[in-house]
Amino acid sequence: MDETRPVKIKVRGLxxxxxxxxxxxxxxxxxxxxxxxxxxxxxxxLGLSNISFDVYExxxxxxxGLSGSGKSTLxxxxxxLIETTxxxxxxxxENIPTLxxxxxxxxxxxxxxxxxxxxxxxxxxxxxxxxxFGLEIRGVExxxxxxxxxxxxxxxxxxxxxxxxxxxxxxxMQQRVGLARALANDATVxxxxxxxSALDPLIRKDMQQELLQLQSKMQKTTVFxxxxxxxxxxxxxxxxxxxxxxxxxxxxxxxILTKPADDYVRRFIEGVDRSRILTAESAxxxxxxxxxxxxxxxxxxxxxxxxxxxxxxxxxxxRCLLGLLEVDAASRAIEEGADSIIPYLTQDFRKVPMDExxxxxxxxxxxxxxxxxxxxxxxxxxxxxxxxAVLDELARAGEQ
Amino acid sequence: xxxxxxxxGDWIESGLTWLTSEYSLVTRGISRFTxxxxxxxxxxxxxxxxxALLGLIALLCWKLAGPRLAIGxxxxxxxxxxxxxxxxxxxxxxxVVFATMVAVVIALPVGIAAALSNRLYRVIMPILDFMQTMPxxxxxxxxxxxxxxxxxxxxxxxxxxxxxxxxxxxxLGIRQVPVELIEAADAYGATRGQKLFKVQLPxxxxxxxxxxxxxxxxxxxxxxxAAMIGADGLGxxxxxxxxxxxxxxxxxxxxxxxxLAMLLDRLTQSLRKTRQ
Numbered sequence: 001m002d003e004t005r006p007v008k009i010k011v012r013g014l015x016x017x018x019x020x021x022x023x024x025x026x027x028x029x030x031x032x033x034x035x036x037x038x039x040x041x042x043x044x045x046l047g048l049s050n051i052s053f054d055v056y057e058x059x060x061x062x063x064x065g066l067s068g069s070g071k072s073t074l075x076x077x078x079x080x081l082i083e084t085t086x087x088x089x090x091x092x093x094e095n096i097p098t099l100x101x102x103x104x105x106x107x108x109x110x111x112x113x114x115x116x117x118x119x120x121x122x123x124x125x126x127x128x129x130x131x132x133f134g135l136e137i138r139g140v141e142x143x144x145x146x147x148x149x150x151x152x153x154x155x156x157x158x159x160x161x162x163x164x165x166x167x168x169x170x171x172x173m174q175q176r177v178g179l180a181r182a183l184a185n186d187a188t189v190x191x192x193x194x195x196x197s198a199l200d201p202l203i204r205k206d207m208q209q210e211l212l213q214l215q216s217k218m219q220k221t222t223v224f225x226x227x228x229x230x231x232x233x234x235x236x237x238x239x240x241x242x243x244x245x246x247x248x249x250x251x252x253x254x255x256i257l258t259k260p261a262d263d264y265v266r267r268f269i270e271g272v273d274r275s276r277i278l279t280a281e282s283a284x285x286x287x288x289x290x291x292x293x294x295x296x297x298x299x300x301x302x303x304x305x306x307x308x309x310x311x312x313x314x315x316x317x318x319r320c321l322l323g324l325l326e327v328d329a330a331s332r333a334i335e336e337g338a339d340s341i342i343p344y345l346t347q348d349f350r351k352v353p354m355d356e357x358x359x360x361x362x363x364x365x366x367x368x369x370x371x372x373x374x375x376x377x378x379x380x381x382x383x384x385x386x387x388x389a390v391l392d393e394l395a396r397a398g399e400q
Numbered sequence: 401x402x403x404x405x406x407x408x409g410d411w412i413e414s415g416l417t418w419l420t421s422e423y424s425l426v427t428r429g430i431s432r433f434t435x436x437x438x439x440x441x442x443x444x445x446x447x448x449x450x451x452a453l454l455g456l457i458a459l460l461c462w463k464l465a466g467p468r469l470a471i472g473x474x475x476x477x478x479x480x481x482x483x484x485x486x487x488x489x490x491x492x493x494x495x496v497v498f499a500t501m502v503a504v505v506i507a508l509p510v511g512i513a514a515a516l517s518n519r520l521y522r523v524i525m526p527i528l529d530f531m532q533t534m535p536x537x538x539x540x541x542x543x544x545x546x547x548x549x550x551x552x553x554x555x556x557x558x559x560x561x562x563x564x565x566x567x568x569x570x571x572l573g574i575r576q577v578p579v580e581l582i583e584a585a586d587a588y589g590a591t592r593g594q595k596l597f598k599v600q601l602p603x604x605x606x607x608x609x610x611x612x613x614x615x616x617x618x619x620x621x622x623x624x625x626a627a628m629i630g631a632d633g634l635g636x637x638x639x640x641x642x643x644x645x646x647x648x649x650x651x652x653x654x655x656x657x658x659x660l661a662m663l664l665d666r667l668t669q670s671l672r673k674t675r676q
Binding site (some may be wrong): 079081105106107108109112113114116118120122123124133134136137138185191 | 583598
């Protein structure tokens with residue numbers, strides 16, 4: 001990563017002590033004591049100790065750590081939902097820990113949107129009203145905030161759900177609302193606190209992909225908290241690894257994988273170079289939906305909408321792969337009144353056999369964002385591989 | 401050994417006497433204001449012919465809770481009318497409505513304040529315990545030197561007796577709002593006021609309504625007891641039946657109270673459900 005990029009948030013020497021006598025704990029820490037000793041001596045918990053890092057403009061920074069590592073505390077210190085004990089957090093020249101109450105509110109409104117692990121949607125508000133919340137708080141006029149919120153709901157694929165209440169939605173959809181609420185606010189920084197951890201694995205993968213797509217469009221500075229190495233490797237531009245309230249390593253996913261700072265990190269990523277023996281089959285997952293050659297464009301489009309994907313593989317009666325239909329092509333087919341989708345298929349995607357080595361797939365992803373099709377000798381479609389799954393598989397191999 | 405008896409009662413009495421003489425202007429003002437309020441409400445309810453009010457109440461029940469409650473209301477109220485207890489019933493209803501309004505107007509801000517401040521919470525909760533467990537009759541005694549015999553004293557005692565659940569439930573409702581929703585409101589830069597009106601109050605509304613329902617029920621029971629200090633209504637019918645040893649009359653008035661109680665309870669509960 002380019003170190004000369006403009007810094008959005010500068011964190012220096014940040015510490016947080018939970019308890020009534022924080023200074024005592026800080027003193028002991030300065031004498032070189034660690035968290036367990038300090039707890040035993042003073043009854044104070046050293047949540048974060050001397051954390052320093054930068055968040056660059058437009059990057060997706062992942063803060064990764066296991067439970068108890070202080071990652072949730074850290075993200076809450078950034079927008080001061082938790083008061084810090086010492087240190088600086090500077091955003092656009094303002095030092096957040098020393099802001100007065102009014103300035104703090106202003107700072108939160110301008111700079112921070114937040115997405116929560118358990119969604120934290122307001123149950124008494126509709127989806128639309130939830131998405132409007134941040135704007136409403138800022139006093140944006142009704143018609144305008146309605147439009148902005150509507151657009152951001154559309155962006156996360158929730159058009160048509162505006163009047164539903166959160167409890168009528170699945171977990172994945174609820175978190176889309178949470179994301180829409182954050183996007184509508186148009187703050188300069190997006191904070192995501194284990195945003196996808198409460199979702200089931202398939203949905204989580206989708207949400208990660210979508211976040212990456214949104215990110216490539218919007219280039220919003222994002223701080224993403226997770227306990228999940230797969231997720232961190234999959235979506236992070238850079239990763240800050242936390243352990244027991246201290247930074248262990250900061251680097252790109254590649255740096256973490258190739259140059260682990262210490263044994264702790266090494267244990268995390270051990271065995272990753274076994275990727276050479278892993279194949280496409282191991283990262284493949286079954287297709288949730290395909291279109292058939294007999295389907296009309298409307299049916300195909302409907303399937304895509306149902307699964308919130310923007311392209312769909314088309315197979316014949318024997319499940320042999322015919323091509324890929326993109327959402328734009330399907331819309332075009334409908335406009336032109338076509339009955340068949342066959343003329344609108346593209347062959348501009350990658351297909352690999354099951355025994356293709358996993359590391360070869362990396363290069364293919366940089367060209368196109370479509371999932372890679374996995375086929376057998378008869379050209380039958382077996383499944384697909386998405387980018388997340390490859391890293392996932394590597395990471396899992398590392399854990400074993 | 402002879403330990404002198406603590407003259408607790410004397411102290412309270414001299415305190416009350418002092419309050420009565422010192423604040424007689426205030427109590428007289430409150431008294432006049434309250435009496436006017438009660439009279440206006442009572443007269444307007446009495447001004448309507450029985451069948452018209454009965455129809456209005458039935459319509460309200462239908463709108464809020466559906467046909468079953470409406471039918472029940474018509475049957476119950478018709479029975480009260482038939483027994484010749486219509487006017488006492490209206491008087492009781494007036495006292496209940498008025499006392500509940502006063503209680504809620506005081507209880508909501510107090511409940512909110514106790515929810516938001518831990519110190520206030522620790523002060524208010526024991527006071528509420530005191531208000532609720534003190535035998536209800538005791539409130540009737542100081543009410544008389546303050547406000548004289550009659551409806552105003554009844555309202556005073558009723559408000560004190562029935563207010564605690566409204567305060568408690570308001571506090572509970574606000575404190576029950578999940579921390580993560582408070583955090584979400586904070587994260588988006590909500591002020592205290594915005595947090596209260598956009599998140600805490602709307603989410604605590606069902607609980608607050610449950611508290612108001614309790615308050616109404618307590619108010620009804622107290623208004624009946626308050627007949628002992630000269631409050632009009634169904635209570636005075638019961639009181640008269642006791643003095644004349646006429647169980648039949650007593651039960652008739654008692655049944656009217658039960659009908660009124662059930663009606664008020666179902667109505668406020670349905671209000672709570674439709675809000676949810």
